Amino acid sequence: MKKVIVIGGGISGLATAWLLRDKARTAGVELDLALLEKEERVGGKIWSIKADGYTCEWGPNGFLDSKPQTLELCSAIGVNDNLHRSNDNARKRFIFSGGELHQLPENGASFLKSRLISWPGKLRLALEPTPFIAKAPQGVDETLAAFGRRRLGKEALDKLIAPMVSGIFAGDPETMSLVSCFPRIAELEREYGGLVRAMIMLARKKKRERAEGKAVSSAAGPGGVLTSFREGIQYLTDALSASLGDAVKPASPVVAVEKGQSVPYRVRCADGSEREADVVIVAAPAFATADMLTGLDAGLSGVLRQIPYATMTVICFGYERDRIAHPLDGFGYLVPKKEGRSILGTLWDSSMFENRAPEGKVLLRSMMGGACFPEYVKLSDDEVTARVKRDLKDTMGIDVDPSFVRIFRHEQAIPQYTAGHGKRLEALGAGLSAHPGLILTGNSYRGIGLNDCVAAAQRASDEALELL
Known part of the structure; x- marks a missing residue:
């Protein structure tokens, strides 16, 4: 029986573990599989927080259905019936510029008419x-x-x-x-x-x-409909975790991946316990992976530490619908840096997914910080609330206090593919060639979206099965 350890219980780790187990069964390979997650809960940055009738997404709020990977995974684990696609409002997207919201043009004629x-x-x-x-x-x-x-x-x-x-x-x-x-x-x-x-x-x-009955991709981008679940996007990670059962080990922080003796690798946890593995798949953020691999390969760790992360503060405001004059018929809007606002933009969550707010209320989700304003993550709740209220008044004319407020802070939210990222990936590939059976996956490398994570999980599970 082959021993496999997956480190990290976000969507990348959960999807990799599930796909590998499924493929191994089909191939007749017996696995001793363990997924180690440092937190008490699994899901990583996917977390649908329910409070006072609202559903607030701590991190991503869904995926686009224009790519097959996540939809195929949903079908395989049997959660298709719970898929919830955003309504037609999500097609309308806006930019705040020059004191007003401008809808992004959808064709040449609307572009010529636009004042953006x-x-x-x-x-x-x-x-x-x-x-x-x-x-x-x-x-x-x-x-x-x-x-x-x-x-x-x-x-x-x-x-x-x-x-x-x-x-x-x-x-x-x-x-x-x-x-x-x-x-x-x-x-x-x-x-x-x-x-x-x-x-x-x-x-x-x-x-x-x-x-001829064929299809080609568009130059305009991936397109597709924003898709989640009626219970929130966490429904997906919960379903994966439930399917994996006892293989998921929460509250198991890994401190080191080392060379083993009887098997290729030994994984040490913070509580002093050790596990042996033929294959180790690390689905943790690059900075956390760097810490785990320091003793195994300082060169790999050094490259991983060169991948920076942006901060992010997510602010959920709930309002009585009849107290907001703005039509809210869209996805939301983004704010150019030159406009001098505190927020990066605001999503009209309850306009896209009608069950995100109680009857007669609306949920707006604003983002603050990012690579351009990393210091914002240190602002107090009162300062964050005041800045968002001021920006919502200036951008959408909202001049009433929210009846519901939730603030979520991410010190290291999103990996940044800065210039030189491709060279860093090449260096990681060269370094990993010296450690057969060690696989890195997740959104630190070749795509940050949920679809990207599932696609990477497919590649990682295929690589692991080939090794096994």
Whole structure:
């Protein structure tokens, strides 16, 4: 019987453990599987907190159904019937700029009518498909900011790209790597010579192949419908944990992964206990993984510590619906840094998922901090509340106190794929080649979203099964 230890009980660790066990059964491989989680609860940053009739997501609030990985996992564990897709409001997304909310244009006509980008900015964008735009620098890990200025212009960078980066990564476009954060965009430029040209060519290709019963991806991004569960996204991690049963060991913080004697690896826990394993899969954040591997390989630990994390404060406000004049018919809005607000943006959670607030009430979830404002995570509850109230008044005209407030702080919330991230991944791959049976997975490496974590879990479980 092969011994496998998975370290980390977030979505990455839970999905990896479940998939590996399922594949091992199909392959006829007997496993002694243990998942070690340092906290009393599993789920990691996925945590749906219920209070006073509200459902507040501590971390992510769902996944897009445009990619198959998470949907396939949901089907495999039998939770499809509980899937809850956001309503059509989620298609409408806004940017706060110049004292008002602007809906993001969905087509060329609405873009021309929109006041989000000035006419000089629109003219600069119109130059994107022309030969006047500089080509991507060779051999340089270009930042998102450099790419935005080069291809789209400074105004598009400030009002479109920067808010998007803060909304997805809580990141700073001046430091984030284009190819690591948005590899598809870098690929489109290389293949088609520009984004507008890529969109035109892909639209033609899609029309042609649709007639043949095929489908192609869009240049506009992954698309899809935001999907969760009626009970909150934690329903997924709870279901995985329940299916794994006694294999899940909460309150088991790992302090070191070491070379074993009778088997390849020995895992030491904080309580002094030790476990042996043929394969160890670490699904913890990069900084925690670095601490565990220090004694095994100082070089690997050093590379892992080079992956920075952004802070994040999540603020949930509940209101009586009839006291808010704003229609709230959308996903929410992001705020460009140049607007000088404290929040990065606000999601209208109860507009997307109607069961997130009690009858007659609404739930707004604001984000504060990120890579540009790491110090905000240290603000007191009173200061956080005051800043969010001020920003909601200025952005949405809300001039009443919330009847419900919850504040969640994340000191190390989201990994930052800064320039040089690809080289760091290469170094990790080279270092891991000296330690067969040691596998790293999670959102520190090749995608931060829930779909990315499940896709990484698929790769990690395949690699582990091949080794076994």
